[in-house]
Amino acid sequence: MSKNPFKVYNDKPTTLDGIYSQAEVGLANRNSGVLLETLALDITPTGSHYLLNHFDVPLLDAENHRLKFSGSFREQLELSIDDIKALPALTMPVTMECAGNGRAGISPRSHSMPWVYEAVSTSEWTGTKLASLIDQACPKNDVVEISFTGADYGYDMGEPHFFGRSLTLAQIKELDILLVYAMNGAPLLPQHGAPLRIIVPGWYGMASVKWLTHIEALTKPYDGYQQVKTYQLKMHKDDPGIPIRNIRVKSLMVPPGVPDWSTRKRFVHAGEVNLVGRAWSGCGVPIETVEVEIAGQWRTANLSEKNDRYAWQKWTYSWQAEPGVYVLRCRARDMNGNVQPLDPPWDQAGFANNAAQQVNVFVGLEKSKVGPLS
Numbered sequence: 099m100s101k102n103p104f105k106v107y108n109d110k111p112t113t114l115d116g117i118y119s120q121a122e123v124g125l126a127n128r129n130s131g132v133l134l135e136t137l138a139l140d141i142t143p144t145g146s147h148y149l150l151n152h153f154d155v156p157l158l159d160a161e162n163h164r165l166k167f168s169g170s171f172r173e174q175l176e177l178s179i180d181d182i183k184a185l186p187a188l189t190m191p192v193t194m195e196c197a198g199n200g201r202a203g204i205s206p207r208s209h210s211m212p213w214v215y216e217a218v219s220t221s222e223w224t225g226t227k228l229a230s231l232i233d234q235a236c237p238k239n240d241v242v243e244i245s246f247t248g249a250d251y252g253y254d255m256g257e258p259h260f261f262g263r264s265l266t267l268a269q270i271k272e273l274d275i276l277l278v279y280a281m282n283g284a285p286l287l288p289q290h291g292a293p294l295r296i297i298v299p300g301w302y303g304m305a306s307v308k309w310l311t312h313i314e315a316l317t318k319p320y321d322g323y324q325q326v327k328t329y330q331l332k333m334h335k336d337d338p339g340i341p342i343r344n345i346r347v348k349s350l351m352v353p354p355g356v357p358d359w360s361t362r363k364r365f366v367h368a369g370e371v372n373l374v375g376r377a378w379s380g381c382g383v384p385i386e387t388v389e390v391e392i393a394g395q396w397r398t399a400n401l402s403e404k405n406d407r408y409a410w411q412k413w414t415y416s417w418q419a420e421p422g423v424y425v426l427r428c429r430a431r432d433m434n435g436n437v438q439p440l441d442p443p444w445d446q447a448g449f450a451n452n453a454a455q456q457v458n459v460f461v462g463l464e465k466s467k468v469g470p471l472s
């Protein structure tokens with residue numbers, strides 16, 4: 099018998115079409131998405147923040163946890179959570195999005211977490227600046243990258259590994275990364291990386307390593323699975339790929355009215371309908387405009403100011419809805435001129451699909467109770 103039972107999956111089909119497999123549904127059950135109605139709020143309620151955990155959630159003991167610095171640092175720091183809490187603290191709202199968000203909307207799709215729209219959320223993260231701590235550990239002159247390793251371990255495509263990622267010193271300097279121990283004013287929950295994670299604002303979520311145990315200064319580029327074998331935009335198997343980093347411009351709306359339970363299609367009462375949503379882009383680039391498409395016409399939404407560099411912006415649009423059947427869409431353009439496409443971009447692994455959201459709405463004259471009974 100082979101020593102590694104997962105080697106067989108080396109030749110799993112990379113793309114699929116049609117109905118979801120039981121394994122995909124199982125992944126979807128483990129990794130919950132944001133409730134789209136909470137997009138009405140600036141900050142996602144903690145229990146609704148999307149989740150993406152590759153392996154099992156490690157249940158770590160905060161009191162005995164140590165963050166170990168190793169490799170080519172002058173100072174081999176070893177810090178407890180209390181040591182980290184004693185450093186200058188900062189709280190920052192950051193919108194996080196999973197690179198796989200939208201995967202279910204492409205065809206054929208890759209066998210992985212089948213997100214539709216819901217792998218995006220905003221939390222207030224509290225921690226200390228990673229760059230200052232790295233300075234304190236003082237990387238030697240031969241350092242090319244710093245790696246970040248989590249406590250979670252498992253297999254992917256036959257390769258066993260701890261989840262880990264790397265960043266260059268220049269990226270660490272540039273990116274306002276936080277070493278985080280609290281989320282929305284409470285200690286991190288186990289599923290969000292307790293007791294310690296990093297948050298890399300403006301990049302897709304894979305860079306924000308949870309359950310952080312080790313920071314290593316490397317003299318050669320990091321070759322961890324989650325850095326080099328995945329999270330690359332590839333058009334075919336032998337494509338060298340482009341590493342995924344910045345979040346692509348995107349917007350979502352709170353589905354208006356009330357839903358049909360199983361299809362999530364909407365019923366809206368004719369008259370004024372206040373559409374509300376959020377828009378965001380990578381690396382703190384502000385949004386320039388959001389447009390809503392109603393009955394084939396794109397209309398400009400009202401966009402709120404950008405108050406927090408790394409948090410999404412709110413938009414609203416007042417729609418005078420007449421009876422009929424509609425597919426509403428929204429799309430954002432950022433200050434760098436990037437616009438959401440109407441058709442999904444395609445790559446082998448179904449990453450970074452920022453195509454405009456579609457919401458099916460039936461507008462009727464029928465009286466419906468929207469909100470609590472009075």
Ligand SMILES: Nc1nc2c(c(=O)[nH]1)N[C@H]1C(S)=C(S)[C@@H](COP(=O)(O)O)O[C@H]1N2
Nearest residue numbers: 148149150151152196248261303306307308
């Ligand atoms: N150690 C570890 N860190 C991780 C992951 C993981 O599986 N293990 N998933 C990454 C991915 S792909 C995303 S999108 C974010 C999700 O963070 P959240 O579950 O707190 O929303 O965590 C990232 N950090």
Ligand SMILES: [Mo]
Nearest residue numbers: 150196197303
């Ligand atoms: Mo992700």
